[in-house]
Amino acid sequence: MDHERGHALWVYAHPRAESLNAQLRDAGAARLRADGWTVDVADLYAEGFDPILVEEGGADVRAEQRRLLAADLVVLQFPLWWYGPPAMLKGWIDRVFERGFAYDVADPATGRNRKYGDGGLAGRRALAVVTAGDRADSISPRGISGDVEDLFWPLLHGTFWYTGMEALAPHLITGVHGIDDAGIARLARDLGARLGAIAAEEPIPYLPMTDEFYDHSIALHPHVSSGLTGGAAHRRPS
């Protein structure tokens, strides 16, 4: 499946303007533009986004929702803090991905609430670009930090896929403490190469939430992914 180059929303959550993350963001957005994409950079700290959900809605939330709806590709870039996104980005999701907008959108044909592969953001693809201080081997199936797809399960399956977006494998950059300029240049090239091929990349083949795969309690039927547990059980067999 080759997706047309189109419009990308690049959501960025890092507090320091001179960070490695800022350099990667600029390199990534430049690469997409060079390839023919239009890019909207949402720098949440610089824009002063308020990530604290008190009540639903608000003019700022509507504006962020319009940015999301305009995008064919959504990139969330953040440093891994406590094995998750910074509060700034978590709160952007908490507030912007509202019920009735991002999920539980009623399907007028069936009356069912759309989610998991069929939410309000269906038709989009989503990529997490994440920097971590951990060594590469510590984020692995037997590493102390756990497997990358387990770590990102809440984001990949519980957020991207839940709202209908196709989840691309996370672009995880490890061992960033004390990296030098040559190392940064290499990381920027690697990210550019990934983005250059992103329109043709296959997403993680998560199963849709249909009666074919899930029972009424929303657990897998016994004959689906028999014997498997964890994230791997929720993928189409390759």
Added chain:
Amino acid sequence: MDHERGHALWVYAHPRAESLNAQLRDAGAARLRADGWTVDVADLYAEGFDPILVEEGGADVRAEQRRLLAADLVVLQFPLWWYGPPAMLKGWIDRVFERGFAYDVADPATGRNRKYGDGGLAGRRALAVVTAGDRADSISPRGISGDVEDLFWPLLHGTFWYTGMEALAPHLITGVHGIDDAGIARLARDLGARLGAIAAEEPIPYLPMTDEFYDHSIALHPHVSSGLTGGAAHRRPS
């Protein structure tokens, strides 16, 4: 192992004062006090905590750190939003669990930076009390939301255990949408029963980050938990 009843810090992150969560918080704190604990309730929304990490430190962070150090039991209570804590609580962790305070505390005897079972919060136990709209079966090894310990791995292992706190199994309350007063009373009784026995409860037996279990890349030695991956690989065999 029976821990003395002592002092509990109950960190609470929910925006609405009249919520189910507020009733459970009050019931839980009352039960602990009735059992002889002293309890400090940190109501992050009501106290106006600023969860956005811009620069490290700050007088408010020092105050939260003192609250943590005073506690024998740390309870984090929150509604499950996007399979993780609300931004308010994530940011409390982002800001308060600083390097040199909660982890990478230098051990003067060995010069090693203490973490994973031996961080700056060692000697404490931690419990997550979490409400979710999901049906119980959907948060299970083959449920669409994934297994409870996989979902909470970043918090249980990557935060509690990383900073030296013993992680108790999460107290997960599912199916809370539309619950009635009788249902709330039952949930409060269940939580009280759990808390009444908490001093004697066995924590999750995560492996310490020592040369006995982990290699230099901080992955498990081949002979440790052979054949296992995921969170189960990082526990002592039962």
